[in-house]
Amino acid sequence: MGxxxxxxxxxxxxxxxxxxxxxxxxxxVLVFLDFQNILYSDAFEVLGTRNWxxxxxxxxxxxxxxxxxxxxxxxxxxxxxxxRRKKEIGIYVFMGLxxxxxxxxxxxxxxxxxxxxxxxxxxxGMLVSGLFQMILLAISxxxxxxxxxxxxxxxxxxxxxxxxxxxxxxxxxxxxxxRSSVLGMISAAKQNEYVRQKYQILLxxxxxxxxxxxxxxxLAMKEGSVSVIGNVFAAVILVTVGVYLLFGxxxxxxxxxxxxxxxxxxxxxxxxxxxxxxxxxxxxxxxYAMVSVLMLCSVTALAxxxxxxxxxxxxxxxxxxxxxxxxxxxxxxxxxxxxxxxKESPIAVSSRIPILSLDQSLVKARENYSKYAxxxxxxxxxxxxxxxxxxxxSEPGEDEIFKIxxxxxxxxxxxxxxxxxxxxxxxxxxxxxxxVPYLGYLQEYxxxxxxxxxxxxxxxxxxEELMAYNYRIGDQKCxxxxxxxxxxxxxxxxxxxxxxxxxxxxxNEIDWIKVLYSICIFMFLVFILASGSILFxxxxxxxxxxxxxxxxxxxxxxxxxxxxxxxxxxxxxxxxVSFLVMGISSLFSxxxxxxxxxxxxxxxxxxxxxxxxxxxxxWYCLSLWAYERNAGIDSCKTMY
Amino acid sequence: xxNNKVAEIRKLVKDYGVKGFQTKVLKGIDxxxxxxxFIAVMGPSGSGKTTLxxxxxxxxxxxxxxxxxxxxxIAKMSNKALSGLRRDKIGFIFQEYNLLDTMTLQDNIxxxxxxxGVSGRECIRRAQEFAEMFGLKEHLQKYPxxxxxxxxxxxxxxxxxxxxxxxxxxxxxxxxxxSKAGRELLECLKRVHEDGQATILMVTHDPFCASxxxxxxxxxxxxxxxxxxxxxxxxxxxxxxxxxxTSMGGDFSWE
Numbered sequence: 001m002g003x004x005x006x007x008x009x010x011x012x013x014x015x016x017x018x019x020x021x022x023x024x025x026x027x028x029v030l031v032f033l034d035f036q037n038i039l040y041s042d043a044f045e046v047l048g049t050r051n052w053x054x055x056x057x058x059x060x061x062x063x064x065x066x067x068x069x070x071x072x073x074x075x076x077x078x079x080x081x082x083x084r085r086k087k088e089i090g091i092y093v094f095m096g097l098x099x100x101x102x103x104x105x106x107x108x109x110x111x112x113x114x115x116x117x118x119x120x121x122x123x124x125g126m127l128v129s130g131l132f133q134m135i136l137l138a139i140s141x142x143x144x145x146x147x148x149x150x151x152x153x154x155x156x157x158x159x160x161x162x163x164x165x166x167x168x169x170x171x172x173x174x175x176x177x178x179r180s181s182v183l184g185m186i187s188a189a190k191q192n193e194y195v196r197q198k199y200q201i202l203l204x205x206x207x208x209x210x211x212x213x214x215x216x217x218x219l220a221m222k223e224g225s226v227s228v229i230g231n232v233f234a235a236v237i238l239v240t241v242g243v244y245l246l247f248g249x250x251x252x253x254x255x256x257x258x259x260x261x262x263x264x265x266x267x268x269x270x271x272x273x274x275x276x277x278x279x280x281x282x283x284x285x286x287x288y289a290m291v292s293v294l295m296l297c298s299v300t301a302l303a304x305x306x307x308x309x310x311x312x313x314x315x316x317x318x319x320x321x322x323x324x325x326x327x328x329x330x331x332x333x334x335x336x337x338x339x340x341x342x343k344e345s346p347i348a349v350s351s352r353i354p355i356l357s358l359d360q361s362l363v364k365a366r367e368n369y370s371k372y373a374x375x376x377x378x379x380x381x382x383x384x385x386x387x388x389x390x391x392x393x394s395e396p397g398e399d400e401i402f403k404i405x406x407x408x409x410x411x412x413x414x415x416x417x418x419x420x421x422x423x424x425x426x427x428x429x430x431x432x433x434x435x436v437p438y439l440g441y442l443q444e445y446x447x448x449x450x451x452x453x454x455x456x457x458x459x460x461x462x463x464e465e466l467m468a469y470n471y472r473i474g475d476q477k478c479x480x481x482x483x484x485x486x487x488x489x490x491x492x493x494x495x496x497x498x499x500x501x502x503x504x505x506x507x508n509e510i511d512w513i514k515v516l517y518s519i520c521i522f523m524f525l526v527f528i529l530a531s532g533s534i535l536f537x538x539x540x541x542x543x544x545x546x547x548x549x550x551x552x553x554x555x556x557x558x559x560x561x562x563x564x565x566x567x568x569x570x571x572x573x574x575x576x577v578s579f580l581v582m583g584i585s586s587l588f589s590x591x592x593x594x595x596x597x598x599x600x601x602x603x604x605x606x607x608x609x610x611x612x613x614x615x616x617x618x619w620y621c622l623s624l625w626a627y628e629r630n631a632g633i634d635s636c637k638t639m640y
Numbered sequence: 641x642x643n644n645k646v647a648e649i650r651k652l653v654k655d656y657g658v659k660g661f662q663t664k665v666l667k668g669i670d671x672x673x674x675x676x677x678f679i680a681v682m683g684p685s686g687s688g689k690t691t692l693x694x695x696x697x698x699x700x701x702x703x704x705x706x707x708x709x710x711x712x713x714i715a716k717m718s719n720k721a722l723s724g725l726r727r728d729k730i731g732f733i734f735q736e737y738n739l740l741d742t743m744t745l746q747d748n749i750x751x752x753x754x755x756x757g758v759s760g761r762e763c764i765r766r767a768q769e770f771a772e773m774f775g776l777k778e779h780l781q782k783y784p785x786x787x788x789x790x791x792x793x794x795x796x797x798x799x800x801x802x803x804x805x806x807x808x809x810x811x812x813x814x815x816x817x818x819s820k821a822g823r824e825l826l827e828c829l830k831r832v833h834e835d836g837q838a839t840i841l842m843v844t845h846d847p848f849c850a851s852x853x854x855x856x857x858x859x860x861x862x863x864x865x866x867x868x869x870x871x872x873x874x875x876x877x878x879x880x881x882x883x884x885x886t887s888m889g890g891d892f893s894w895e
Contacts, residue, residue, distance in 0.1 A: 262746070262750075262763070262764050265747070265760065266754040266758070266759075267754075267760030271747055271750070271755070275740070276742055278742070279742040552738040552739075553740075555726075555734070555738065556732055556752060556800075557723055557724070557726025557752075558723075559723055559727065562755050
């Protein structure tokens with residue numbers, strides 16, 4: 001029989017066993033293809049060029065992340081396949097097949113699997129592409145008509161990326177088989193040796209793991225300026241390594257200590273599951289660590305999605321504090337402006353405040369802005385009184401300054417302590433900041449500070465004092481008409497500068513944030529589905545190995561209920577520990593995100609962890625069902 | 641178990657196959673096992689030894705006849721009750737040891753007690769006591785892969801005996817052992833039996849192994865052909881078993 005025919009026969013007969021592998025690979029292809037489809041579709045173009053540029057950037061970044069995920073997933077799947085096939089096809093050694101021939105057999109089989117997954121992924125991806133875009137737009141709360149237009153380019157890009165990664169790992173497997181010793185190949189089927197590991201090694205790994213994790217968490221939470229991006233990157237690597245060492249060291253150590261306490265082990269009937277966990281942890285700790293990290297990505301993506309949605313809504317509210325703002329060198333425009341507005345609509349909120357504009361050459365601050373604006377505490381207090389906004393800080397001292405900030409989407413400068421600003425050679429200590437929208441939209445486009453009244457008076461002569469007039473109209477429908485009316489005030493002469501800012505309540509200027517939100521939710525789903533399916537695949541396959549063990553237990557009369565409980569506990573340990581590590585780590589990853597957004601995300605964190613918990617609980621139940629079935633706990637008829 | 645009877649088999653028949661194509665494996669067996677018996681069942685391949693053991697150990701059900709264990713007819717018992725019977729009243733020793741490879745020897749021996757809800761301290765005490773009796777005390781913290789075949793089988797015997805079952809069923813217990821390891825195991829079983837701690841029913845093809853029993857039942861073509869009882873001398877008993885085997889003919893090799 002020829003190699004190809006033998007491989008096809010193997011592929012056909014084993015297809016049912018490898019279906020989960022093919023499905024998960026097809027899933028990664030599907031996700032990647034559907035993101036590529038967005039890039040080449042016109043669905044998001046209706047958001048306007050600026051938004052579309054942002055969305056394109058988001059999709060490209062997401063595609064890169066998905067590409068990395070694809071590498072990881074293919075690496076994992078081909079590894080699982082290699083280990084299983086090595087055990088089975090190792091037997092061909094006895095038939096006189098050389099390693100090269102066995103390797104070739106493996107290569108043909110894995111190529112067939114790879115192409116099946118690619119085909120399945122592409123077809124399903126094309127079919128659900130429109131649906132995917134609809135879901136994405138629906139989550140983003142955008143109304144766009146979707147037209148399904150199959151395009152060749154996304155298919156080619158996806159196929160090329162997938163095949164390039166896949167064939168590298170298939171080739172790696174081939175080399176592995178060719179280089180395997182005959183003994184190694186045969187003994188791949190032998191297992192269960194060295195169940196317990198040396199305490200000293202576990203202890204070293206545990207201490208290292210905790211140390212590295214703690215350092216990683218510390219870096220993630222560390223405030224800083226330009227160093228933040230480096231810190232975050234280092235924290236990601238350190239947490240990944242730390243989690244890996246935790247599963248390779250501390251967790252097996254805890255279970256081995258428990259197994260050593262025989263009174264506890266025997267007394268509570270923990271013998272079966274604790275010993276199984278030790279055995280499984282030795283074999284699967286890399287998988288559990290990977291799943292924990294994936295779940296951490298998932299929960300962080302979800303938290304980011306929730307936070308982005310909240311931040312989008314707040315920014316919209318922030319920007320719409322006022323509908324019209326006038327910035328003028330004249331201080332007598334208020335009545336004129338009111339008359340022009342009130343011709344069309346009543347005024348809901350209004351305020352005015354003098355602000356001192358200083359040239360950037362006079363100011364040295366951590367963040368470089370082209371314009372720096374200052375006002376006095378008394379002026380701001382008056383504005384707060386007029387608008388009903390809160391003023392929750394007291395007047396700064398002579399050497400102090402207070403920052404009036406805005407809502408950041410994300411900022412890599414997280415350091416808030418000991419910030420100094422130098423104005424005309426004098427250093428002021430920043431005592432705090434506030435994101436109350438005193439100046440509304442204008443506040444987003446300038447660096448705005450509050451000074452002590454006396455200090456403000458001293459600085460007045462250094463720059464130009466402008467008056468900011470702010471109005472929110474009662475009837476939004478009159479927006480366009482009032483904008484036209486106010487245009488008569490706009491002037492740009494030597495004696496009179498007056499600028500008008502109009503904030504359209506219907507503006508979709510920052511709609512791309514909504515897409516970011518839905519992409520975060522989507523990434524969350526991808527990661528959580530991947531985490532769940534990896535654990536499920538692992539449990540599904542392990543159960544076959546456990547079959548013999550459960551058969552013995554049934555033979556010696558162990559009650560089915562006891563076996564079920566042991567299986568449930570064993571799986572609970574795998575899922576529970578991964579979830580616990582993810583939960584603790586998420587406090588830091590979401591905490592770091594909160595720092596970058598200058599907000600407390602603990603509530604968002606808890607909700608996200610809860611969502612992951614519910615999804616994981618469903619995976620757990622599915623896994624338990626498959627495990628009981630595959631391990632033969634359900635059927636205890638033929639024992640001999 | 642009542643009246644000193646541990647098990648009682650009456651007119652046991654077992655058929656395999658579908659209607660019209662049935663094979664009779666057991667053709668009306670009668671056997672009574674009393675407390676502290678040590679019985680070996682021998683017979684050529686296909687004589688029905690393993691089927692008899694399977695039925696006795698409640699893993700298979702008879703076609704006709706009755707098998708009374710613990711005073712109850714096993715054909716009328718629910719699966720749950722049978723499982724409980726296996727756990728509490730029966731001990732098993734299998735040819736392939738069947739120790740759990742993820743546990744130490746001590747965990748394996750203590751397992752039935754632990755699963756039965758016995759206190760941790762008692763589990764440890766009993767496991768150590770049996771390990772001492774079977775010469776395994778130094779190996780308690782080892783895993784099955786670190787033990788020899790003989791040690792594994794003695795460990796399996798400890799596990800079977802630790803719950804002090806009414807009867808031990810041993811299926812070719814020395815089948816996978818070399819002669820020295822086989823002898824060591826049999827000596828241990830003999831000692832336990834002589835101490836009055838166990839009733840044993842052993843299925844074997846090996847006359848040497850059977851010579852450790854007190855009575856040997858020869859099975860042929862689904863029926864008990866004869867019963868040979870041991871005198872004072874094991875060697876002489878062994879010779880008699882060989883004589884009967886020779887006179888019966890057939891393939892006595894290991895199934």
